[in-house]
Amino acid sequence: MTGALLSARGLSLAFGAIRALDAVDADLWPGEVLAVVGESGSGKSTLLDVLSGRRQPQAGIVWYRDPEDHLHELHAMPAPRLRALHRSDWGFVHQNPRETLRMNVSAGGNVGERLMAQGARHYGDIRAQAIDWLRQVEIDADRVDDLPRTYSGGMLQRLQIARTLVTHPRLVFMDEPTGGLDVSVQARLLDLIRGLVARLRVAVVLVTHDIAVARLLAHRIMVMQRGRVVEAGLTDQVLDDPQHPYTQLLVSSVLQA
Amino acid sequence: MILLRTEALAKTFTLHLQGGTRIPVLTAVELVLREGECLALTGPSGAGKSTLLRSLYGNYRADGGRILVRHDGDMVDLAAVEPRTVLAVRERTLGYVSQFLRVVPRVAALDLVAEMAGRNAEPGEARRRAAALLLRLNVPARLHRLPPATFSGGEQQRVNLARGFIGGHPVLLLDEPTASLDDTNRDIVIDLIRETKRGGVGIVGIFHDGIVREAVADRIFPVLPLQDAA
Ligand SMILES: Nc1ncnc2c1ncn2[C@@H]1O[C@H](COP(=O)(O)OP(=O)(O)O)[C@@H](O)[C@H]1O
Ligand SMILES: Nc1ncnc2c1ncn2[C@@H]1O[C@H](COP(=O)(O)OP(=O)(O)O)[C@@H](O)[C@H]1O
Ligand SMILES: [Mg+2]
Ligand SMILES: [Mg+2]
Numbered sequence: 001m002t003g004a005l006l007s008a009r010g011l012s013l014a015f016g017a018i019r020a021l022d023a024v025d026a027d028l029w030p031g032e033v034l035a036v037v038g039e040s041g042s043g044k045s046t047l048l049d050v051l052s053g054r055r056q057p058q059a060g061i062v063w064y065r066d067p068e069d070h071l072h073e074l075h076a077m078p079a080p081r082l083r084a085l086h087r088s089d090w091g092f093v094h095q096n097p098r099e100t101l102r103m104n105v106s107a108g109g110n111v112g113e114r115l116m117a118q119g120a121r122h123y124g125d126i127r128a129q130a131i132d133w134l135r136q137v138e139i140d141a142d143r144v145d146d147l148p149r150t151y152s153g154g155m156l157q158r159l160q161i162a163r164t165l166v167t168h169p170r171l172v173f174m175d176e177p178t179g180g181l182d183v184s185v186q187a188r189l190l191d192l193i194r195g196l197v198a199r200l201r202v203a204v205v206l207v208t209h210d211i212a213v214a215r216l217l218a219h220r221i222m223v224m225q226r227g228r229v230v231e232a233g234l235t236d237q238v239l240d241d242p243q244h245p246y247t248q249l250l251v252s253s254v255l256q257a
Numbered sequence: 258m259i260l261l262r263t264e265a266l267a268k269t270f271t272l273h274l275q276g277g278t279r280i281p282v283l284t285a286v287e288l289v290l291r292e293g294e295c296l297a298l299t300g301p302s303g304a305g306k307s308t309l310l311r312s313l314y315g316n317y318r319a320d321g322g323r324i325l326v327r328h329d330g331d332m333v334d335l336a337a338v339e340p341r342t343v344l345a346v347r348e349r350t351l352g353y354v355s356q357f358l359r360v361v362p363r364v365a366a367l368d369l370v371a372e373m374a375g376r377n378a379e380p381g382e383a384r385r386r387a388a389a390l391l392l393r394l395n396v397p398a399r400l401h402r403l404p405p406a407t408f409s410g411g412e413q414q415r416v417n418l419a420r421g422f423i424g425g426h427p428v429l430l431l432d433e434p435t436a437s438l439d440d441t442n443r444d445i446v447i448d449l450i451r452e453t454k455r456g457g458v459g460i461v462g463i464f465h466d467g468i469v470r471e472a473v474a475d476r477i478f479p480v481l482p483l484q485d486a487a
Contacts, residue, residue, distance in 0.1 A: 029341055032341065187362070187363065191361075191363055191364075194361065216361060219341070220340050220341075233318075233340055234315065234340040234343055234344070236316055237315060237316055237317065237318055237340075237343075240311070240316055240317065241270075241311075241316070241317040241318050243271075243318065244273075245273035245274070248272070248273050248274055249273075249274060252274060
C-alpha cells in the first residue's frame with residue numbers, strides 16, 4: 001500500500017469566537033509518527049478529535065484509507081462503521097487512561113475486551129493474548145486478574161496502550177500520553193512507546209506540548225498556534241532550524257530539547 | 258561518478274526573536290563529491306562549515322538552490338523532496354556524524370550503534386558488527402551495555418563515529434570527528450576513513466586537526482565568511 005492512511009484538507013472549527021482549527025491540512029503515511037505541538041489551547045486536541053472522527057469539522061474533509069486500499073470520507077461514514085474502525089484498525093490513547101479503561105473489569109479483561117469486540121471468542125486464546133500484551137508493556141503476568149484501580153498511574157497508561165495495540169491497529173491517536181505522570185515514569189513510558197512504535201511500524205498522530213517528546217518519537221512535526229499550522233516538516237529540521245517566529249519562541253524556551 | 262552536488266546553495270538565518278536580524282551564511286555554494294573521494298571543508302570558526310554540512314543532511318533547510326544526492330540510482334534534490342524521502346535518503350544513502358552525540362537517553366551504546374546498521378540487517382548480525390566496530394574504536398566491551406550519557410567526551414564521540422560508519426552509506430558527512438580524541442584514537446579514525454574511501458564511499462568532512470586533514474582529504478573546499486567573500 002502506497003497512499004496516505006489519512007488525509008485532511010481545510011479543516012476549520014470554531015467554538016463561538018475561538019477558532020480552534022483554521023484551515024488545517026494534514027497527511028499521515030503508514031508507519032509514520034507525526035507530532036502535533038503547540039502551547040495549551042492551540043487546537044491540538046481538537047485536531048485529534050476531528051482527525052479521528054470523534055468530532056465534526058465545520059469545514060474541510062478527512063479521507064481515511066482502509067486496509068483494502070479504499071478511500072472513505074471519514075465524517076460521512078455511518079456511526080457503526082466508525083465505531084468498528086475505532087475497535088480494530090485504529091486506536092486512541094488518552095492522557096487520562098480512566099477515560100477508556102473499565103475500572104471495574106480486570107486488567108486482562110480490559111485487554112481481552114477489545115479482542116472480543118472484534119469477534120474473538122476462544123477464552124484461552126484471549127487470555128493468552130492479554131497476558132502477552134501485558135508483558136509487552138512490562139506488566140507482570142501475575143497482575144492480569146487485578147482491577148485497574150490497584151494500578152499506579154504509569155501502569156494504567158501502559159495498560160491502556162496494551163488494550164489499544166492488541167488488535168494491531170495501523171493508526172493510533174495519542175493525546176499527551178505522558179502528561180500528568182512523574183518525570184521518571186514518563187521516561188519509562190516514552191522508551192516503551194518508542195520501542196513498540198518502531199517494532200510494530202504503527203502510524204501515530206501524537207499530540208504533545210512537550211517538544212522533547214516530539215523529538216524523541218516523531219518523524220515529522222506540525223506546529224500549531226491559535227488553530228493554525230504555522231510550520232511543519234521533518235522533526236529535527238523544524239526543531240534545529242525553526243523558520244516561524246512562534247516555532248523559534250517554542251524552541252528557545254526549552255533547554256536542549 | 259558524482260555522488261553529491263550542490264547548485265547555487267544558499268542559507269540565511271532569520272532571527273525573529275532578535276528583531277528579524279538576518280545572518281547570511283551560505284551563498285552560491287557549488288560543491289561536487291565523487292566516489293571514493295574526501296572533501297575537507299575549511300574556513301575560520303563561524304564561517305558556515307557546520308551549516309553547510311547540516312544543510313547537506315537536510316537538518317538545516319536550504320533556502321536557495323539544489324542539493325542533488327545519488328539515491329537508489331537517481332539524483333534527488335534534498336532541498337525539494339518531502340520529509341519521508343529525506344528520511345529514506347538518510348537511511349540508505351547519507352550518513353552523518355555530528356560534532357556531539359545526541360541520542361535517545363537510556364539506550365545502551367551497543368543498541369545505539371546496532372540500530373544504525375540498516376533496516377535490512379538481521380538483529381544478531383547487526384549487534385555483532387556493532388560490537389566489533391566499537392572495539393575497533395577502542396570502546397571497551399564493558400561499556401557496550403551502558404547508555405553513553407556518563408561516557409567521557411572521547412568515548413561518546415567514538416560511539417557517534419560507530420553509528421555513522423556502521424550503516425555502509427555511500428556518502429558520509431563528518432563534523433569534526435576527531436575533535437576530542439587522543440593521538441592513538443585519532444589514528445584509528447584516520448585508518449577507518451581511508452578504508453571507507455577505498456570502498457568507494459564519498460566523504461565531506463570538517464577536520465580541525467591538520468594532521469587528520471592531510472591524511473584523509475583529497476581536496477579542500479573553502480567556506481568563507483560571507484562578508485569576506487563579498
Ligand atoms: N468543547 C469546547 N467548547 C468550547 N471551547 C472549546 C471546546 N473545546 C476546545 N475549546 C477551545 O478551543 C481551543 C483549542 O482547544 P484544544 O484543542 O483543547 O487545545 P490544546 O489541545 O492545544 O490545548 C481552546 O481555546 C479551547 O478553550
Ligand atoms: N540554527 C542556527 N540558528 C541561527 N544561526 C545559526 C544556526 N546555526 C548556525 N548559525 C550561525 O551561522 C554561522 C555559521 O556557523 P557554523 O556553521 O556553526 O560555523 P562553523 O562550523 O564554520 O564554525 C554563525 O554565525 C552561527 O551563529
Ligand atoms: Mg489538549
Ligand atoms: Mg562547526
